[in-house]
Amino acid sequence: MMSNLPKLRIGPIAVDFPVVQAALSGYSDWPMRTISRRLGAALTVCEVMLDRFVLNVTKGRKAKRFLRVDDDEHPCGAQLMGAVPEQFPPAALKLVAAGFDAIDLNFACPVKKVLGRRRGGFLLSDPATALEIVARVREALPPHVPVTIKMRRGMDDSRQSRDNFHAIFDGAFRLGSAAITVHGRTVRQRYEGRSSREFIREVKLYAGGKTVLGSGDLFTARDCLDMLRETGVDGVSVARGAIGNPWIFQQARALAEGIELPPPGLHQQRDVIAEHYRLCEELYGPSRCCRVMRKFGIKYARLHPRGREVRDAFVAVAAPSDWRAVLERWYAEDLPGVEPPPPDGSYGT
Numbered sequence: 001m002m003s004n005l006p007k008l009r010i011g012p013i014a015v016d017f018p019v020v021q022a023a024l025s026g027y028s029d030w031p032m033r034t035i036s037r038r039l040g041a042a043l044t045v046c047e048v049m050l051d052r053f054v055l056n057v058t059k060g061r062k063a064k065r066f067l068r069v070d071d072d073e074h075p076c077g078a079q080l081m082g083a084v085p086e087q088f089p090p091a092a093l094k095l096v097a098a099g100f101d102a103i104d105l106n107f108a109c110p111v112k113k114v115l116g117r118r119r120g121g122f123l124l125s126d127p128a129t130a131l132e133i134v135a136r137v138r139e140a141l142p143p144h145v146p147v148t149i150k151m152r153r154g155m156d157d158s159r160q161s162r163d164n165f166h167a168i169f170d171g172a173f174r175l176g177s178a179a180i181t182v183h184g185r186t187v188r189q190r191y192e193g194r195s196s197r198e199f200i201r202e203v204k205l206y207a208g209g210k211t212v213l214g215s216g217d218l219f220t221a222r223d224c225l226d227m228l229r230e231t232g233v234d235g236v237s238v239a240r241g242a243i244g245n246p247w248i249f250q251q252a253r254a255l256a257e258g259i260e261l262p263p264p265g266l267h268q269q270r271d272v273i274a275e276h277y278r279l280c281e282e283l284y285g286p287s288r289c290c291r292v293m294r295k296f297g298i299k300y301a302r303l304h305p306r307g308r309e310v311r312d313a314f315v316a317v318a319a320p321s322d323w324r325a326v327l328e329r330w331y332a333e334d335l336p337g338v339e340p341p342p343p344d345g346s347y348g349t
Helices: 030-040 053-057 061-066 085-100 112-116 120-124 127-140 158-175 196-209 221-231 247-256 266-284 285-305 307-317 320-330
Strands: 008-010 013-015 019-021 076-081 102-107 147-152 180-183 211-215 233-239
Touching: 008 211, 013 019, 030 266, 053 076, 053 196, 053 320, 061 266, 076 085, 076 147, 076 180, 085 102, 085 127, 085 147, 085 221, 102 120, 102 127, 112 120, 120 127, 120 147, 120 158, 127 147, 147 158, 158 196, 196 211, 196 221, 211 221, 221 233, 221 247, 233 307, 266 320, 285 320
Parallel strands: 019 233, 076 102, 102 147, 147 180, 180 211, 211 233
Antiparallel strands: 008 013
């Protein structure tokens, strides 16, 4: 039991539990965030959006899909990525007008295409531009809207990268950032190797009373609470571990009270997947919904005792009737669920 969990605040926003859902490119849309909130996520962040996309999006279907925030979704953050400092403030203001409560700046994405366009993790090699973005966004937003940063521990493990990290980290707080999330891998590592909790621990020790969240390799409720305990961070941000396993937030809350919840049974899984599908269909429409939900079905299958077969069944879905057929066939009997394997692990048989 962890009765001494930190009290997480993001500027003026009180977050009632220090385990939150990260921005997930291509995943953390309104349906996923809604499901995560219902299952205990204390704060959610929408999928990363390019500054120029936000500026150019109209009031049509794209705006409805990407800029939707419901009344029961607060607090909810929006994450911005780009390369031109001048484009960030008007994009951030548009996101606040849409209803997002905080603006998160992405200085972490390790995808090659993103780096080649001088966005995301590239900015860890350019402290001057990164801090100009922070300054412009903070100055443009009203005081009640916090600005936060997502960083990795550097481009690589060189001394220059370490110096750049601290220049951005210190500068962002000096310019008024409310919190910084630190992922324990370098940009060059992408998603390979282990995320360094020791680095996150050192950063939080250095930061003192400033708000720091940890990220990386959070795939179970135990991972979340272990990172809080081992590093002293104010909160943890769950990314890949929340895709297809929104129960991680519910399990973390229970574990903090000394209760270890088992993986959800198949009827629990069925009901949540069906509701996720319903929300997705509401947002995207029937034809697009099947394509969007296929990638979620693949992840949900990891909790099924016959995960490989269920994954293949979701991959084959081409119409709403196919989706219903998968649930009727594979989730009819209320068998116990299984712990999700590690991201590079195999499915159950």
